[in-house]
Amino acid sequence: MPDGNYHVSVQVRDGRHAGEESFDGSLDQSFTLISEIDQQIDQIMKNRTSYIHS
DSSP states (O other): OOSEEEEEEEEEOOSSSSOTTSOSEEEEEEEEEOOHHHHHHHHHHHHHHHHHTO
16 A cells, blocks of 8 residues: 555444444544655654754
8 A cells, every 4th residue: 555644444233233224333543654764764753852852
């Protein structure tokens, strides 16, 4: 998957409560994917900030 912001929605139905066109529960979650180089830059900047404030 390319870098970026994503949103996932999951809906469940156990067949006991909600009708066929509905669902019994749901969960939504947002997340961000960043490239490996961006992760490395973030870590370097965190280390640099910690070092400067020490």
